[in-house]
Amino acid sequence: MRSADLHIEGAKSEAIEVAKNRLIVPLFLFILGFSVLVVRLVSIGLFEDISDQIVQAHSANAEIVRERVDILDRNGIVMATNLPAPSLAVRPRLITDPEETADKIVAVLPDLNRTLVLNKLKSSQHFLYIKRNLSPTQVWNINALGYPGLVLEQAEKRVYPQGRLASHVLGYVDVDNKPQAGVEKFFNDHLSNPERSNDPLHLSLDLRVQHIVRQELKFAMDRYSAKGAAGIVMDVKTGEILAMTSLPDFDGNGSLHPNGPEMKNRNILEPYEMGSGFKTFTLAMALDSGAVKLTDEFDATQPLKVGRRTIHDDHAKNRFLSVPEVYTYSSNIGASLIARQVGIEYQKAYLERLGMFDKPIIELTGLSRPILPRRWGEIQSMTVSYGHGIAVTPLHLVSGIAAVVNGGRLIPATLIRKYDDLDDVSYGGSNDLAKFSHEDDYPRVISAETSRKMRHLMRLAVDYGSGGNAQVEGYRVGGKTGTAEKVINGAYSRKNKITSFVGVFPMDNPKYVIFAMLDEPQGREETFYKATGGWIAAPVVGQIISRIGPMLGVVPITNVETKYQDLILVKN
Amino acid sequence: MIKIVTSFFVLMVMISAGTVYSLKETTERLEARKMRLSADILKDRAAIKVLKAEMAYLSQPSRLQKLSRRFLALTPSRSYQMADDVTAISGREDIKRVSYPVDEFPMLLPQEKPTVKKKKYNKRLALASYPVKKKRVNKKIKKNSFYDRISLKLGEGE
Numbered sequence: 001m002r003s004a005d006l007h008i009e010g011a012k013s014e015a016i017e018v019a020k021n022r023l024i025v026p027l028f029l030f031i032l033g034f035s036v037l038v039v040r041l042v043s044i045g046l047f048e049d050i051s052d053q054i055v056q057a058h059s060a061n062a063e064i065v066r067e068r069v070d071i072l073d074r075n076g077i078v079m080a081t082n083l084p085a086p087s088l089a090v091r092p093r094l095i096t097d098p099e100e101t102a103d104k105i106v107a108v109l110p111d112l113n114r115t116l117v118l119n120k121l122k123s124s125q126h127f128l129y130i131k132r133n134l135s136p137t138q139v140w141n142i143n144a145l146g147y148p149g150l151v152l153e154q155a156e157k158r159v160y161p162q163g164r165l166a167s168h169v170l171g172y173v174d175v176d177n178k179p180q181a182g183v184e185k186f187f188n189d190h191l192s193n194p195e196r197s198n199d200p201l202h203l204s205l206d207l208r209v210q211h212i213v214r215q216e217l218k219f220a221m222d223r224y225s226a227k228g229a230a231g232i233v234m235d236v237k238t239g240e241i242l243a244m245t246s247l248p249d250f251d252g253n254g255s256l257h258p259n260g261p262e263m264k265n266r267n268i269l270e271p272y273e274m275g276s277g278f279k280t281f282t283l284a285m286a287l288d289s290g291a292v293k294l295t296d297e298f299d300a301t302q303p304l305k306v307g308r309r310t311i312h313d314d315h316a317k318n319r320f321l322s323v324p325e326v327y328t329y330s331s332n333i334g335a336s337l338i339a340r341q342v343g344i345e346y347q348k349a350y351l352e353r354l355g356m357f358d359k360p361i362i363e364l365t366g367l368s369r370p371i372l373p374r375r376w377g378e379i380q381s382m383t384v385s386y387g388h389g390i391a392v393t394p395l396h397l398v399s400g401i402a403a404v405v406n407g408g409r410l411i412p413a414t415l416i417r418k419y420d421d422l423d424d425v426s427y428g429g430s431n432d433l434a435k436f437s438h439e440d441d442y443p444r445v446i447s448a449e450t451s452r453k454m455r456h457l458m459r460l461a462v463d464y465g466s467g468g469n470a471q472v473e474g475y476r477v478g479g480k481t482g483t484a485e486k487v488i489n490g491a492y493s494r495k496n497k498i499t500s501f502v503g504v505f506p507m508d509n510p511k512y513v514i515f516a517m518l519d520e521p522q523g524r525e526e527t528f529y530k531a532t533g534g535w536i537a538a539p540v541v542g543q544i545i546s547r548i549g550p551m552l553g554v555v556p557i558t559n560v561e562t563k564y565q566d567l568i569l570v571k572n
Numbered sequence: 573m574i575k576i577v578t579s580f581f582v583l584m585v586m587i588s589a590g591t592v593y594s595l596k597e598t599t600e601r602l603e604a605r606k607m608r609l610s611a612d613i614l615k616d617r618a619a620i621k622v623l624k625a626e627m628a629y630l631s632q633p634s635r636l637q638k639l640s641r642r643f644l645a646l647t648p649s650r651s652y653q654m655a656d657d658v659t660a661i662s663g664r665e666d667i668k669r670v671s672y673p674v675d676e677f678p679m680l681l682p683q684e685k686p687t688v689k690k691k692k693y694n695k696r697l698a699l700a701s702y703p704v705k706k707k708r709v710n711k712k713i714k715k716n717s718f719y720d721r722i723s724l725k726l727g728e729g730e
Contacts, residue, residue: 077628077631078624078625078627078628079628081621081624081625081628083621083622083625084618159625161625161626161628161629161632162628162629162632163632165632165633165634207633208633210633211632211633211634211637212633215634472651473650473651473652474650474651474652474654475651546650546651547648549651550648550649550650550651550653550654551648551649553654555654555655555656556651556652556654
């Protein structure tokens with residue numbers, strides 16, 4: 001209004017006009033600048049997280065970072081964890097009265113030797129550990145002493161709450177929490193990664209099954225005075241190991257003897273001659289090759305002479321045996337003749353496809369190679385057909401049997417729980433897992449038809465053959481016993497045997513392979529002083545199945561006729 | 573006019589300054605509280621971790637087995653207790669199911685606690701989970717004098 005009152009004329013007025021026009025430019029720039037600021041302000045306020053907030057949110061979710069990640073079983077039960085366990089150390093130069101200090105330390109920690117403590121207190125070094133892994137009470141008492149020279153260093157201790165259970169699978173760590181064996185060593189990259197501190201390792205083991213397998217094996221081992229035992233339970237559809245036990249075992253919490261006999265995991269570390277269990281592969285091979293039909297008969301009337309060797313039958317029938325009979329009565333002669341009919345090259349290729357020539361596949365360290373015959377001639381081919389002259393680890397056998405019964409896919413064994421996202425799915429209750437397992441991803445090693453036949457043969461071996469003690473009420477168990485003489489000083493020993501049984505259940509739709517092996521068992525009165533797989537290992541598997549079957553939700557099946565029964569002439 | 577506008581703006585500045593101050597104060601208080609809380613959470617988490625380890629230790633299967641045998645009137649389920657179908661329980665064939673069960677879990681039927689019986693081997697092995705108790709040799713007797721042993725024997729005879 002006021003500017004309208006003023007009236008300036010001439011050159012002055014022109015100059016003002018120019019100035020006004022020029023002012024518009026900075027004005028425009030200022031508006032532009034401020035509007036940029038405003039836009040940014042609004043966008044920050046509305047759409048972006050304030051950096052402070054991020055920090056806050058993060059710290060609210062902060063978890064304790066541990067040196068090592070927990071290991072859980074498939075149901076989330078802690079199998080290995082890290083707990084704080086401070087160490088007591090000393091800075092000798094800050095100790096004024098070593099004698100008195102030593103007295104007081106020994107009073108708090110009575111298991112220490114006073115002289116040794118005193119030596120450490122008087123030492124000329126800067127820093128010395130006195131004791132590791134103090135309990136909370138001890139920490140409190142040490143603090144109460146109030147010596148500046150005593151240092152409590154925060155440390156962590158690996159704790160295995162389950163004690164001896166699954167100790168071979170878990171492995172152990174040394175005093176510096178460095179892994180020395182088992183899953184601890186194999187998955188060290190994950191377990192020692194601080195960023196994955198809250199991402200526990202889920203094993204495929206089921207503690208309940210593990211406990212049952214261990215208990216039954218321990219029971220049999222004590223009963224038959226065996227030197228050792230091993231057992232595996234494996235899911236045939238996924239390759240998950242539900243239990244893996246080797247006896248004697250150790251307690252990862254206690255003091256360990258790294259070279260003691262209890263430290264070796266018999267399931268992967270020691271190749272054994274598996275004996276008749278191998279006939280399963282011979283039969284599968286024969287049926288697959290087409291060279292042998294189920295109705296073929298083989299001459300087992302007398303021991304078979306090959307070169308300088310003679311092959312005997314343990315349960316000799318002294319007559320012609322049909323193919324199911326060869327398997328059921330565990331005829332070494334029959335298996336040898338079948339192997340001869342199939343041919344050496346085919347046998348080698350077949351066993352190689354089944355993974356028998358390589359180390360077993362599993363997430364453990366210290367895997368052992370199988371011991372193969374040096375020269376693969378006719379004799380060797382024949383002995384291999386019934387499981388002698390070739391030594392494989394129990395895991396080889398279990399993986400192979402799983403492939404034979406699951407429809408012919410060789411699925412590598414794993415110790416890691418598959419299908420992480422299926423937390424709410426009961427893995428045994430129904431066929432849920434079958435839906436999610438991609439069996440087609442795995443190489444086919446046996447035809448589906450042969451696999452189906454083999455299931456029936458394995459069932460026959462339990463129904464009529466040596467595996468009768470593995471029968472379980474309510475479940476159709478199939479399997480094969482194995483008894484092998486141990487090689488001692490280069491010769492087979494008649495007394496010392498490895499007895500094993502590899503069982504599968506339920507036979508109509510196999511879910512689990514159960515393997516039990518005892519090392520040098522001694523027969524007892526109730527086994528008629530026999531130490532064979534049928535008398536010693538088969539009942540163990542039977543017991544395990546009767547206990548884990550309902551636990552894993554395997555529905556019992558009432559009668560389904562076993563095929564090829566008519567080919568068996570005499571019930572054993 | 574100018575005075576009104578100016579005093580209005582001065583007032584506004586004072587109010588906004590006050591608001592900012594009190595906001596900042598509140599935020600700092602909240603911040604401190606939050607720090608305390610997250611420290612507590614961290615502490616609790618550490619405690620939970622220890623408790624979980626302890627729980628795993630206390631629920632070792634072998635320990636639970638002993639306890640349940642002693643205190644519970646239940647046993648592990650057996651195969652014949654399981655049924656996946658109504659027909660398996662009723663024994664009838666002509667059952668029409670109205671709807672499917674809520675879950676696919678097999679049903680567990682209650683079972684009486686068995687008593688341990690000695691059985692011949694050819695029937696069934698003694699269960700590993702039901703060990704036969706070994707008779708304890710009373711070592712005290714051995715340490716006793718001859719006279720004591722005689723009197724104990726006499727006492728037994730009565």
